[in-house]
Amino acid sequence: MDLDRLRRQEPAAFAELVKHHQPILLGLGQSLGLRGADLDDAAAEAFAAVYRALPRFEGKSELGTWIYSIGYRVMLKARTRVRKLAMPELPAIDPTDPSQSAEDKIEADETAEALWAAVATLEPRQAATIEFFYRRQWPIDQIARVLECPEGTVKTLLFRARERLHTILSRQKTFQ
Amino acid sequence: MNREDSKLPFEWTAADDRLGAMLRAQPEPMPASNLAHRAMMLGKARVEESAKLARFARLQRVLTAIAAVLILAIGGWIFRSHKAEGGFQPWSDTGVSETSTTVSSTDTGSSNSNGSEWMLVGTVLVVASVAVVTASKALGDERTPLAYS
Numbered sequence: 001m002d003l004d005r006l007r008r009q010e011p012a013a014f015a016e017l018v019k020h021h022q023p024i025l026l027g028l029g030q031s032l033g034l035r036g037a038d039l040d041d042a043a044a045e046a047f048a049a050v051y052r053a054l055p056r057f058e059g060k061s062e063l064g065t066w067i068y069s070i071g072y073r074v075m076l077k078a079r080t081r082v083r084k085l086a087m088p089e090l091p092a093i094d095p096t097d098p099s100q101s102a103e104d105k106i107e108a109d110e111t112a113e114a115l116w117a118a119v120a121t122l123e124p125r126q127a128a129t130i131e132f133f134y135r136r137q138w139p140i141d142q143i144a145r146v147l148e149c150p151e152g153t154v155k156t157l158l159f160r161a162r163e164r165l166h167t168i169l170s171r172q173k174t175f176q
Numbered sequence: 177m178n179r180e181d182s183k184l185p186f187e188w189t190a191a192d193d194r195l196g197a198m199l200r201a202q203p204e205p206m207p208a209s210n211l212a213h214r215a216m217m218l219g220k221a222r223v224e225e226s227a228k229l230a231r232f233a234r235l236q237r238v239l240t241a242i243a244a245v246l247i248l249a250i251g252g253w254i255f256r257s258h259k260a261e262g263g264f265q266p267w268s269d270t271g272v273s274e275t276s277t278t279v280s281s282t283d284t285g286s287s288n289s290n291g292s293e294w295m296l297v298g299t300v301l302v303v304a305s306v307a308v309v310t311a312s313k314a315l316g317d318e319r320t321p322l323a324y325s
Binding site (some may be wrong): 009011014017018019022023026027029030037039040043044045046047048049050051052095111112115116119130131134135137139151154155158159162165166169170 | 183184185186191195196198199200201202204205207208210211213214215216219220222223270321
């Protein structure tokens with residue numbers, strides 16, 4: 001991505017940036033419990049903050065890390081504002097899987113709902129850590145840079161969140 | 177996935193594999209088609225809003241400074257003119273003159289008058305200062321949330 005064009009806030013370059021980074025930010029919002037219009041609004045606010053800050057981007061960190069740091073902070077504010085978090089309301093996992101019986105599918109859907117509801121109720125930094133570590137498969141140091149905290153803190157967050165999710169999900173039949 | 181990373185604060189198990197698989201199996205949220213455009217418009221609007229707020233804050237500071245200078249100038253002018261006319265009487269002296277000076281009733285009257293004016297000047301200055309600060313704060317409170325809405 002051309003940083004000079006981005007710093008000049010050229011619409012085409014910015015549209016490319018949004019297209020490239022929106023899946024991660026939307027996924028992060030999803031893990032923080034934001035859904036539907038709230039998620040769209042939070043993503044728009046996050047990218048608006050990025051847009052405003054672009055002329056000041058010095059390139060000391062990776063562009064992606066910088067964007068996700070800003071996005072994370074904005075999403076957190078949005079999460080605080082949207083007090084009532086919508087929990088499930090997610091599409092079912094792999095709806096076209098022919099190997100699943102109807103009963104298995106219902107069980108799997110229930111487990112998925114329980115999982116996402118559990119993730120959304122985690123403390124925000126724990127939810128973000130789970131999103132980045134398990135779903136995006138990022139290394140610890142990258143997560144630490146985005147959350148702007150030491151690696152040790154990320155490990156603690158990950159450990160606690162994992163314990164909590166395992167406890168909740170161990171009650172689900174399809175997770176065992 | 178098997179994250180056999182020495183940095184991990186726990187031992188990777190099959191449950192972690194399942195957890196990761198379930199999270200990744202969830203379809204990505206569909207972005208709004210005009211997200212980039214919307215973000216750009218929002219970003220520009222916020223920049224204008226911030227500039228407007230900064231201009232307003234500057235104006236507010238200038239007006240407060242002018243009001244402070246005016247209050248001090250008027251206060252100083254009143255003080256000076258009263259001092260030129262014979263000065264202010266201390267409160268305790270006024271009290272003494274009221275009780276002990278029965279002969280010179282004119283002087284006592286003059287002292288009382290000076291004391292009342294002094295009190296009036298002080299009260300006006302205090303009220304003016306409070307009014308300026310309150311108005312300034314009220315305007316600031318009214319405008320500030322716009323930048324974060």
